[in-house]
Amino acid sequence: MVTRDEVAREAGTSSAVVSYVINNGPRNVSASTRERVLAAIAKLDYRPNAVARSLRSSSSRVLGLIVRDITNAYCSELALAVEDSALARNHTLLLGNSMHSDERQSMHIQTFFAHQVRGIVFIGSTFGNETFLAATSATLKGAHAPLVFFDRSTSEFGATTILIDNRGGARMATSHLLEHGHRSIANFGGSPSLSVVRERTDGWAEALSAVGVDASAQQQYESSFDRYDAFAAASAMLGSPNRPTAIFSHSDEQSIGIIYAAAQLGLSIPHDLALVSFDGIKEAGLVTPGLTTIQQPTARAGALAVDVILGTRDGDPLPEPGEVLPVELIVRHSCGCQ
Numbered sequence: 229m230v231t232r233d234e235v236a237r238e239a240g241t242s243s244a245v246v247s248y249v250i251n252n253g254p255r256n257v258s259a260s261t262r263e264r265v266l267a268a269i270a271k272l273d274y275r276p277n278a279v280a281r282s283l284r285s286s287s288s289r290v291l292g293l294i295v296r297d298i299t300n301a302y303c304s305e306l307a308l309a310v311e312d313s314a315l316a317r318n319h320t321l322l323l324g325n326s327m328h329s330d331e332r333q334s335m336h337i338q339t340f341f342a343h344q345v346r347g348i349v350f351i352g353s354t355f356g357n358e359t360f361l362a363a364t365s366a367t368l369k370g371a372h373a374p375l376v377f378f379d380r381s382t383s384e385f386g387a388t389t390i391l392i393d394n395r396g397g398a399r400m401a402t403s404h405l406l407e408h409g410h411r412s413i414a415n416f417g418g419s420p421s422l423s424v425v426r427e428r429t430d431g432w433a434e435a436l437s438a439v440g441v442d443a444s445a446q447q448q449y450e451s452s453f454d455r456y457d458a459f460a461a462a463s464a465m466l467g468s469p470n471r472p473t474a475i476f477s478h479s480d481e482q483s484i485g486i487i488y489a490a491a492q493l494g495l496s497i498p499h500d501l502a503l504v505s506f507d508g509i510k511e512a513g514l515v516t517p518g519l520t521t522i523q524q525p526t527a528r529a530g531a532l533a534v535d536v537i538l539g540t541r542d543g544d545p546l547p548e549p550g551e552v553l554p555v556e557l558i559v560r561h562s563c564g565c566q
Contacts, residue, residue, distance in 0.1 A: 230274045238268035289319045291537060292340035292348035292373075294333060298325045300453060300481055301509040302524075303351050306378065309530025310349055317534060319346065334363035341367075347374035347537030350387075352453075360384075376533045379424050388536045390529055390553070394424050394506075397522035397555040398431025401504040402476050404520065404557060406439055408564045410474035410502060414447040414465070416458070416486065417478040428478050428506060447472050451482060458485030466493050466501070474502035480509045483519055483562075498564040508558060518560030525553045 236243045241261060248255050249265040257265070268274070291314050295303045311321050322343060324336025340348055348371075360368065368375070368385045375387035383389045405413050415432045418425045433443035447470075451461040458481065465471060466489055477483040483505035490497050497503055497517055505512065508523030532553075559565050 230272045232274070235265065235268045235272055235274050238272060239264040241265065288344045288346060290343055290345050291319050291321050291534065292324065292337070292343075292345040293321050294324045294326055294336060294348060294350045296326050296328060296352040297454075298323070300352075301511055302453070302479065302481065302507045305509055306351055306526050306530055309526045310351075310533055311530075312527075313531040313534040317538060319534070319538070330361035330363045334367045337364065337367045341371070341373070345373055347376065349376045349533045349537070350378065352379045374537045374539075376536050378529065378533070379422070390532055390536075391551065392424075392524055392529070393552045393555050394427035395431040395434070396552075397506060397524075397557075398428040398476065398478075399435045400431075400555070400557050401506065401520075401522050402432045402435035403438075404559075404563055405474045405476065405502055405504055406435060406441075408474070408502060411441055412446065412472040413441075413474045413476055414449060414472040415443075416449045416451070416462070416465075416475050416482060418450060418453055418482075420450075425478060428476075432476050451485075453479045453481050455481045455485035455488075458482035459489050460485075462486040462489035463492065466490055466495060471501070474504075477503060477505045480505045480507040480512045480519060480521055483521070484511065484515055487515055487517075487519075487562075497562050502564050503562040505562070508556075512558075513560065517562045520560045520563035520565065521558050523556045523558045525555065529553055 232243045232246050236246045239246065239261075241264065245257055245261060246265055248257050249262050291310075293307055293310055295307050298304055298307065307323070314321055322340055322345060324333065324340065326333035326336065337348065371385055375385055377383055377387050377389045380389050402413060413432070413436065415429055417429055420426055420429070429448075436443045436446065447465070449461055449465050451457040462485055475486060477486060483503055486503060487497060490501055495501055503519070505519045505521040508521050508526070512519035512521045
């Protein structure tokens, strides 16, 4: 590996002057000397050690991103939104895919801290009851870098939470099914230990209650936010004689599993079963039938996470604590609309 001293010898100057050229200061360098240094850098293919520079300056242009499962389309699309925003601000990302493992997640965070990241964004990285498990919690204690959480209603370690209107979106989705005349609308969610599940369930129940339908008498099902797990759960649900006429699903990933389960059982969506979903992933518009879904503001949320870490929002004020980002109903065919 080429060193700064070698660049200095090639340019006929000192290592300090090479540093001034690379870092644009703190001292001025004459135009002729700068040209010699840049020519030497190009000739020797010198690449400054970004980690060493960040350790010396106590800052870097790298952000950390923890994702619970990068194979989940919602997680990957939100991760891309964070990356796009970071690159637009001249920062790059280190990605840690925890795959539901506390130890694996903790190892990624330790690596991030070793690289002096500016901050860490977490996408669905907590487990039961929205708590970090022992290894992750121990690693985060005393963290000095800003932390941003998605999919959580509470924060810790001085973190910022980015909130989505889960309750309002679920109410909107269920109301749309009610407008189609359905009164048997199942709630297909996830673990109630997660705040997003509780909020979406509350919105579903509120929409039913608003038209005099008893939510407690409706069917409720649970799976992870995974199309394969949802396929298994939906196969059992739709194979029963008292299946619902409509489903509000908490995620597009689950809805894709439901669509495949219905097809395997010979059921037609939306004629035999209406379906409205949540998230708004790109694939929702490609499956057959196209998914009517609640679109999350993915691009805005990703940009906001980066803005929070960098402490600026292009001149706009940062979000107030508790600010909730709005969602939108995207109507396709799975609900019964043409």
